[in-house]
Amino acid sequence: MWKYTSCSSSSVHLVSICRYSHSARHDSCLCVPASDMVLRFYAKGVRRSILPQESASASRNRFLKRLRGGEAMRLWIALCVLAVALPAASAPNMLLNGGFERGTTGWSLPGEAQVVSEGAREGRNCLRISTNSPGWTVAGQDCLLPRGAKRVRLSGWTRTQNVRMGANPWEKARLQITFYNANGELVGGYPPGFDIDGTTEWTLYTRDYEVPADAVRVSLIAGLHNATGTAWFDDLRLEAFDMQNNPLQPITESQTDTRDWYPLDSSPDDYTKPAVVDLSRYLHRPAGKHGFVTVKGGKFVFQDGTPVRFWGVNIVAGNVFMDKTTAERTAARLAKFGCNMVRLHHMDASWAQPNIFGNHPTSTLNLSPEMLDRLDYFIYQCKRHGIYIYMDLLVHRKFQRDDGVRDWETLENGAKIAAHYNRRLIELQKKYAHDLLTHYNPYTKTRYVDEPTIAMMEIINESTLFWLGGYGALPPSYIQEINDLFTEWCSKKGVSRPQGSVPDLLRQKNSTVGRFLYEVQTATYKEIHNYLRSIGVKVPIAGSNHWENWIGDVLSNAQLDYIDRHAYWDHPQGGYSPTNRFNNSPMVKQPAGSTITWMGRQQMEGMPFIVTEWNNCWMNEWISEAPLLMASYGSMQDWDGLLQFDYSGGDWAPRMEGSFNVGNKPHVMAARVPAALVFLRNDVPPTGKSYIYSFKDADDWLLRPMGDTVPGGLMLMQRVACQKDAPQTPVPDVPTDNFTSQHGLLRWSREGVFLINAPRTQGAVGFIGGKALDCQNARIEAQTPFCQVVLSSLDDQPIAHSKRLLLTAVARAENSGQMYNPSRTSLLDEGKPPILLEPVRATVTLKGIRATKVHILDHHGRRTGKTLPVTGGKITIGNEKTFWYEVEVAPATAK
Template identity: 25%
Template sequence: MWKQVLLLCTLSLCVSLTNAQDEAPPLPDGWLSFPVSPYLASDDSLASVAFLNQGKADSRISVKGAHYVDERGQRVRFFGSNVCFASAFPSKDVAPLVAKRMQQLGFNMVRFHHMDNRHIWNQEQTALDPEQLDRLHWFLFQLKERGIYANINLHVSRTYPGMKDYKFPAKPRTFVYGKVLDKYFEPYIVLQEEYASMLMGSVNPYTKLRLADDPMIAVVEINNENTLMNMTMEGLDIIRDKDLGQALQAQWGQWLQKKYATLAAVLKQWNTGCNGVGDEILANGAFAAGETSWSFEGRKAGACEVSVDAEKGVCRLDITAPGAVSWAYQVHYVGLPLRSLQTYTVRFRARCEGDRRVSVCLRMAHEPWDVYTTQVPVQLSPEWQDYEVVVGTNELPAGAKHRLSLGLGAAVGVVELAAVSLREGADPKDFGKPASFAALPLPERGSPELFWKDFRRFLFETECGYVRRMRSHLREKVGVTAPIVDTQASYGGLYGFMRETRLSDYVDMHSYWQHPVFPNRPWDGKDWRIGNTPLSAVSNGGTLSSLSRWRHPDMPYSLSEYDHATPSEHQSEMFPMLSSYAAYQDWDALYQFCWEIQDTPDTPARLKGYFDMAYNPAKSLMAPFAALVFRRGLVAPAVEQVTLEIPEGLLESRLPFGFPGPGSALDGYPESALFTARLGTRVVPGDGPVRVSKSSEAIATGMPWQTPQISWTNPAEGRGRYAVNTPQLRMLTGQFAAGAEERLGDVLFRFQATEVDTVTAALAALDDQPLAQSRRMLLCVVSKVANSGMEWDEAHTSVSSRWGKAPTIAAAVPFTVLLPGDARPTVRALNPAGEPIAEIPVAGQAGRWEIQADPAQSSLWFSISR
């Protein structure tokens, strides 16, 4: 995820949340106090699903076919969360409570993330801190005793020793934490090997086993969210004159020497097709017709004034107000007749007052504003200069409109443009007379497309070599037997997918529904926003749709980070939708991000930030239901399998224009396959078009999507309804009006909400019996959650730093449930720990028992027994 400075974000939020513990403001009408925390582990909990973990986490995990299996060969699905930074090292007195709470919520996996940032090290980063390592070992032991396995991440956010000496600029953030660099730079690879040996070779005194030998270490991840294929032109400019660039250039020369017989052959190949540029495409690139065909994003009196001198052919932009977002000010030439897989040369003259870097690209002229080419950075100067950029388009969407875009950024100052030109083709590149392969340059802005094709192939193969080396080190030198993954499959686009499916033991992905956006400064705790709209109301599957395309049909599929960001007013929908859809698509591991362990058990609990689950009732209370659905397989996998086969030759043909992303092929799925079949993708040898194993004509299309157990509809604009109906469970989430009645089989829900909010309801048998026969059930109805006194902005897209105080509060949704069964049920309201606090009256008769509750007077979840 985009959490490269999540530590700073966490600290920022802690500052904003750590106000004096004044008395909390009065509860809003219709809300109740319902604080949860990572320490609520009660032996008297009636909401616990700890029974899902049968024994210790001591059965070695391996891969058999497309799934994880234990030592008996039985399939295992994993459900859990992430612990990050200090949360991976809880104090020894609270670790048993945390492990017990996780077990009660249904976890059988925890991902250890961001350990390497600073917490695990001594001050010099030369050895592991003994006290911290002891805390880690103790926590792992407690998890193992509770039947919870571990996913150990190796490199996540360590800043390698000496990196600060390079004095990288604040932007771009390409190399933060050594990312990209540590996939090829020998000193950083050695440091990774040493750390892996120290950590995985450490003996846990509580289990008497090295981590490498302990079966509770289920999987190991080498390098989180990282790929050498993210090496950008800006990044190359930064390292070109450093030893980092020299090391890359040396490896580049060696790679070329293996591919080509002579230097002359290299230079001839690179200039193939560079036969000069074609006719001018821009009719008004010189501004002779004023502003015709030009548009100016951010133009506004008092912020950005635009003037055109047609006689001189100069366009002047006078920016006097900082932009609210980094892309605030842009210049576009619209109405372009672009072609797919075509090289274009962009030329222009420009100057600026002050320091300004602009970006140049070709892109879509309407939503979703797809970028067709690389976004090439250009540094302007106070003096007029001529600039030339060569770019290549990807496959262009049919029917789309196109534009040339110059992004000016958000800073104040003057920018002047003149003589803007766009032509098909490119002029031959003069590479001089290099004396050896080692003297061949790294890419520059005017490098031909076949140069870039070679360079991108070099990056891919170099990264694959890195993965093989790290896997060999872990397997042969450290003795790790657990399944190993390199990084997330989408890092590197479809070449990243190839890397993972060929070299890793399983495929892993990350995704977030409406991740926070920080328009100006990364992870600014005051300046951020979220979409704050429900996933259930979209018609294209949203994150679930995009994730399903990255599964390989013959490998386990893991989602090691997923979340709907707090303080979204719709986040209660996350677990019902994710768990049921993942079960239907037959995925293998789900991890929410993340689980904070802060403060002490007696500190008043409140929402801790964008992702934390431990202090969030909208997420924590729905976790047991998700665990039942996913781990018990209450939703059956789709019978049909639809596989997209992508010829490697097709991907290779796209390399001159960039690493092909999912839009290059993954859109080949029929949309309706998302809810009629298990989806999978393969890269196969050969050439030709993308092939689908089942034609779109053979599959019904469009909403509503209906499977035997899942229904997803959009009854009105901006509203959705997602329902799960199995014999042992009913789950429902969506936007429901007051008095709405929703029937799921023999269960009826009626909500008395006063406004159209997202409401999530779940009813599950804890004894694995059909609901009508079940003797132990859990019921939960939850909607919005907040901190006391939390303040939204007018658009309800941010609370800035106004997160409020403890305790956590929740919007109460008065409801009625009609329950089947012959025996009269006993219904008890539960406190946040799952302990009974009050009995709820039950009316009705056999087969139609009526449970009516006003949560504002009691709870958000309830135990049902008979």
């Protein structure tokens, strides 16, 4: 059987001709260009390179001798036809640094990737990716398609060593492209790529692809896809052609025109001075004045019956251990912005500088007195300012030589998966919790277990026995341990043990192993939960918060006190450097696929639900959209807490940095003010009717995704929750493009426009430029294409009766000199100080109320002494170099 495949190199078009022998079970292949130059010859399953001195005719004759009878003539007729049909054009490389001669420039690389000189195919360098743990270990680069592109050619050289296939046939060394539209959505599916396993020499892979109609961007990945081994890549190319096969010139960079943007005034705030923007009045001073947090009626309430919602941030790793001045300023700033909870995260990480163990080189058995003192003082400052503490226990602890942990060198940070069943790891978790939580804080004069400022805690961060991807990182002894536990469990249950390892059975979604994992994980959670109660912990306790949503995992966590989940929009890919890849797609244009709809499927009826990690990550340029969207729908869904990941600092920063740190993103911090008001005041109440998704804890349900039958858009229309064995609510008709909440207070469309029309908060977020958007008390007409314009009552009265309003107007922000790659999916230069803010040019026309004065506020939320004129009820903004205005209002004069 002959197979003919069109392929191409960087300079010539090739035809691959293969004859497959069913009896010998091998291919004989020839790759022939129009120029008749032979590149490779395959026979009897062994690849043999054509020697440079061997002529094309000699190669051809050697190949033809292998053919039988008339096959040679038929082959050459086919070659002639294909050689005439194929174009021979080539185009400039759209990839930046496709040969890795400039090191890592232009590429998003995983930690397992290195640019090396040893073994390069040609030139000085090539890319090597090597891993012993299956995972998504790929390099990537995105390219903006030139105007008129109809065809893209992928080519590149690859060699492999001991690449072992993962669970699926495509999980090998991989070279592949995908296409995306202007909203960052995948278009054209997943075109065929090149998948290679085993050990191979340098081989050229090339293929042409039709460009989908809506595509504006092409993304290349090269690496190991859930496989182990080593792969090398060199001379990677992406070329674009128009309808007539003419080569197109690539776009080399992209820089925003910021000539009319203004610099942020990053001078320190004086927190002793009153400010218009100061939400600390919504916080309890001191925290804990209403007693410990408890759970009643499926909600968080204090001991005295006071209900509470938590709006806050995470403080991470070494940032937790501040000096006293920074602790004071950080707590003051968070309180001013309305944060009433801080989650203390990654305190145990080995990479944290410092960490809670004082970065001891051989042991994590003892807590550092110096770090505890710093932690004590920050908790004390939080208590003073009305900020509650969410305490993490096991997060990213790297067990050390003296800890008595088996295979500690190769055990993953945080002991993911193993910490759920290994007895030594469970006992060490208890010891850490005991030492931390029974510690006496000399500043608050209480032990942590007796301090109501510490509001809740979790046992282990982002870990679950249901996470198939985590088993690949386990040392073999821990795989053997859980296999033995499964064998013992089956024997005790009197059930036949299925053949295979626990990870293999989990991959097969075996119902018996699903029940086993559920029972083991739940038993460990309950054991540690009971231990925490025995040492005096009084507050709610959660199990974990993995981003996957298997029913078995969520149900296991539901056996404790509340549900906690995590979700990110545009999480950086391949690492956390600004040069790593991001999609740069606005969430506001993908309502049904947003993180809101993802998290909403995991709320359990009758239990508090908190999201302790969420973010729309920088360098995505649309991230100011996130706070109001999250607060509005979180409030409508009646969630109990939203903690953005992460935060540091007591002042405005001179420069933006870090994919997650919102503390140095001024446009995000400004947008958090109206969002905090929405969430803390419950400005968007839950819808009157809830959709209840029913599921069972039967074995065949445990390995199903939570809420897999719930349309994403439903979470934008009414409250959604899950309940075991409840009557199934009929699924209502759900639109695909425009979503209006059941009570009419929220509207969100796929064109990228979100409107909130609540009594105390009214405004719009997204691509609202050039539109006239009506709320009950205001019409918003923005000229800035993407922005947020929001009116908030400052005296808690409905806007129609309020005397003071806050007008928030934010758009984008960049560092000075910040430069993107052509597709704006990576930074070539992350820029320098100062931060530049895009001005929002808009007109707000008040309805039913009359503005008597509009004060321009500075970046600390205080009056500057300057005002804006109000003509005919219209407030026109855009030249004031601020994102906040105070509007004094009175009822409109009756006609």
